[in-house]
Amino acid sequence: MQLKGRPAVVRRGLIAASCALLGSSGARGQEAVTSGGGAETDGGQIDWLFDSALAYYHENGRVQAIEPVVNIRIDDGVGESINFNLTYDSLSGSSPNGALPSNKPQTFASPSGKSLSAAPHTYTSASGQTSVESAPIYTTSPGQLPVDPKYHDQRLAVGGSWQMPWSRLTRASIGGKVSYEHDFLSLAANASIAHDFNQKNTTLSLGINGEGDAVRPIGGAPLPASDYALFEKTGTKSKNGAGMLLGLTQVMNRRWLSELNLSVDRFTGYLNDPYKIISVIDTIGDTTGYLYEKRPDERTRKSVYLENRVAWSRASAALSLRYMTDDWQIHSDTAQFRVRWWTAGHDQYWEPTVRWYRQTAADFYTPWISSAATPTLLYASADARLGAFNALTYGLKYAFKLEDALDQPGSEFSVRLEYYQQTFFDKMPAPAALQGLDLYPGLRAILLQVGFSY
Amino acid sequence: MNRRRLRRLLIVGSALVASGCSSLGVKPWQRDILAREDMQLDSESLDNAIDDHLYFSKEASSGGRSFAGGGCGCN
Amino acid sequence: MRMTGRWTGRLLVACACALAAAVSRGSSPLDLNSLHGRVVYLDFWASWCTPCRQSFPWMQAMKDAYERQGLSVVAINLDQERDDAERFLQKFHPSFDVRFDPQGTLAEQFKVSGMPSSVVIDRHGIVRFTHIGFRPADGDTYENQLRELIAEK
Numbered sequence: 043m044q045l046k047g048r049p050a051v052v053r054r055g056l057i058a059a060s061c062a063l064l065g066s067s068g069a070r071g072q073e074a075v076t077s078g079g080g081a082e083t084d085g086g087q088i089d090w091l092f093d094s095a096l097a098y099y100h101e102n103g104r105v106q107a108i109e110p111v112v113n114i115r116i117d118d119g120v121g122e123s124i125n126f127n128l129t130y131d132s133l134s135g136s137s138p139n140g141a142l143p144s145n146k147p148q149t150f151a152s153p154s155g156k157s158l159s160a161a162p163h164t165y166t167s168a169s170g171q172t173s174v175e176s177a178p179i180y181t182t183s184p185g186q187l188p189v190d191p192k193y194h195d196q197r198l199a200v201g202g203s204w205q206m207p208w209s210r211l212t213r214a215s216i217g218g219k220v221s222y223e224h225d226f227l228s229l230a231a232n233a234s235i236a237h238d239f240n241q242k243n244t245t246l247s248l249g250i251n252g253e254g255d256a257v258r259p260i261g262g263a264p265l266p267a268s269d270y271a272l273f274e275k276t277g278t279k280s281k282n283g284a285g286m287l288l289g290l291t292q293v294m295n296r297r298w299l300s301e302l303n304l305s306v307d308r309f310t311g312y313l314n315d316p317y318k319i320i321s322v323i324d325t326i327g328d329t330t331g332y333l334y335e336k337r338p339d340e341r342t343r344k345s346v347y348l349e350n351r352v353a354w355s356r357a358s359a360a361l362s363l364r365y366m367t368d369d370w371q372i373h374s375d376t377a378q379f380r381v382r383w384w385t386a387g388h389d390q391y392w393e394p395t396v397r398w399y400r401q402t403a404a405d406f407y408t409p410w411i412s413s414a415a416t417p418t419l420l421y422a423s424a425d426a427r428l429g430a431f432n433a434l435t436y437g438l439k440y441a442f443k444l445e446d447a448l449d450q451p452g453s454e455f456s457v458r459l460e461y462y463q464q465t466f467f468d469k470m471p472a473p474a475a476l477q478g479l480d481l482y483p484g485l486r487a488i489l490l491q492v493g494f495s496y
Numbered sequence: 497m498n499r500r501r502l503r504r505l506l507i508v509g510s511a512l513v514a515s516g517c518s519s520l521g522v523k524p525w526q527r528d529i530l531a532r533e534d535m536q537l538d539s540e541s542l543d544n545a546i547d548d549h550l551y552f553s554k555e556a557s558s559g560g561r562s563f564a565g566g567g568c569g570c571n
Numbered sequence: 572m573r574m575t576g577r578w579t580g581r582l583l584v585a586c587a588c589a590l591a592a593a594v595s596r597g598s599s600p601l602d603l604n605s606l607h608g609r610v611v612y613l614d615f616w617a618s619w620c621t622p623c624r625q626s627f628p629w630m631q632a633m634k635d636a637y638e639r640q641g642l643s644v645v646a647i648n649l650d651q652e653r654d655d656a657e658r659f660l661q662k663f664h665p666s667f668d669v670r671f672d673p674q675g676t677l678a679e680q681f682k683v684s685g686m687p688s689s690v691v692i693d694r695h696g697i698v699r700f701t702h703i704g705f706r707p708a709d710g711d712t713y714e715n716q717l718r719e720l721i722a723e724k
Contacts, residue, residue, distance in 0.1 A: 243521025245565030291565025345560035525649035571704035
């Protein structure tokens with residue numbers, strides 16, 4: 043944990059700390075007193091750290107997003123701290139709906155729509171009121187990947203955590219988070235405990251977390267695997283999850299730290315993406331209709347994560363590896379390597395990073411369903427997130443310390459740029475009518491972020 | 497295939513635990529480099545949070561990481 | 572944390588074997604024997620140890636208050652890079668004795684098991700208290716311990 047030496051007030055207790063923090067405006071920026079005054083102090087110093095970033099994300103021809111994030115940490119200097127964070131993100135653009143490109147034009151209804159007809163409909167609500175609405179639809183030209191062009195989503199997430207020491211070698215923490223979107227609400231809580239051994243060279247930690255989500259899609263949650271054109275949608279669904287993580291951190295030598303984490307989690311409930319459909323095609327490959335996707339109502343994941351960090355005087359490097367497997371038959375490998383180069387004055391750094399990712403498809407992933415197979419279908423999804431692909435990220439971060447300029451240790455301004463690309467493999471052979479169409483377009487995106495810490 | 501891989505990684509991890517704990521490490525006063533900001537496991541938590549959000553929305557895997565331990569070991 | 576009378580007598584020997592070569596400021600070695608008769612607060616610190624930013628003002632206050640009554644504060648620095656230690660000292664400019672032990676010889680001798688650590692030695696050269704870590708809330712307790720030892724003859 044990074045502590046900054048910024049004595050502001052001298053009082054014990056976190057509640058007192060927060061009140062004092064709010065009340066004391068002029069005290070920041072003072073250096074530690076070097077003499078006297080000792081008799082009156084009855085407690086520690088309160089440090090706070092403000093961390094913020096603004097990220098812009100842009101997918102080639104698809105969605106873009108803007109995401110400000112803020113994190114505030116208040117620390118009493120002797121092991122107790124609280125954390126508040128706030129994330130907002132706004133996503134808009136074209137989002138693939140899961141259907142396949144076709145040689146003929148295709149028409150889809152926006153999530154709020156109830157029919158594929160462009161003509162206005164008269165709707166009668168339960169209270170007897172009638173309204174006339176024009177059904178929002180969108181069409182896809184032949185050969186194009188079907189995307190909802192007016193996709194937009196906003197999310198606001200607020201979280202907090204509290205870390206407290208239990209003894210010199212043990213500490214615990216609890217935290218919670220609420221995430222709100224107009225069609226999704228999530229509540230999560232976590233707790234963890236960590237204990238040090240071998241003069242703090244070894245740390246063992248155990249964490250548990252739980253989550254409850256309400257899925258409230260626009261237009262209602264579709265009946266899984268039902269015919270798209272029937273628009274059988276009803277109300278709100280929910281899903282819940284719980285997980286556990288076991289961590290072992292070991293100091294290897296003066297320059298090398300190693301961390302191993304084992305985790306498992308399980309989600310149950312409505313795990314479908316309510317806006318995703320699957321194209322049903324005949325033997326030649328022409329689209330005859332669509333079905334809503336259907337995923338199992340349970341998912342258990344296990345992962346192993348290993349990270350190693352090494353440092354020299356002017357540079358440091360971190361290599362992390364993760365292997366994940368679940369009962370949907372998805373297994374993934376992730377490898378990320380980061381190097382930080384400090385400049386001679388140790389006030390700026392450059393940090394290139396590369397990440398390699400590979401996942402296999404879920405056993406029910408299918409880019410299309412043949413009409414002959416529909417009666418025997420159990421689960422199916424054409425969501426690209428569940429497919430088999432490789433992904434590569436290249437990134438570069440530049441930062442300069444503002445510690446001297448702002449007289450605050452830990453102050454920093456940074457800029458980060460990342461390029462992310464997904465490429466599918468393991469492609470199913472396409473029937474005649476779909477030859478020449480790009481059925482697995484993949485993804486290319488950039489992320490640009492500016493950050494400021496104080 | 498995946499079970500074998502998982503088992504292999506677990507063996508590596510357990511070897512780390514078994515061989516490691518009492519013989520590996522440094523004296524409490526030799527943690528100068530470990531105390532450095534770029535050697536903290538949670539040093540770039542905001543960048544990681546933004547990246548994790550991106551990968552969570554585009555990939556099927558998420559999480560798996562915590563960040564207890566390391567650092568200066570003070571108090 | 573307290574350790575009462577565990578190293579009776581052995582400490583005198585240890586001091587004698589001192590660390591003359593290893594622990595010095597400029598060229599004068601630390602000789603704990605010369606402090607026999609005074610209460611010694613021996614502190615082990617480093618520039619990267621954040622609680623040390625709180626222990627230094629407290630140690631300064633102790634020195635100012637009790638030096639005339641027989642307290643000696645000696646802070647042993649364990650930084651590997653002397654520059655880091657000097658930078659820290661420029662910020663806090665303590666008036667108590669600071670010595671440098673980059674090899675950690677004295678730290679080994681006193682079995683330092685956490686940073687920072689302090690060892691309180693009475694007027695007869697016996698280690699009476701050992702503290703691992705520094706918390707400002709403990710300042711009063713530590714001060715009472717010092718007063719207790721200073722009062723002893």
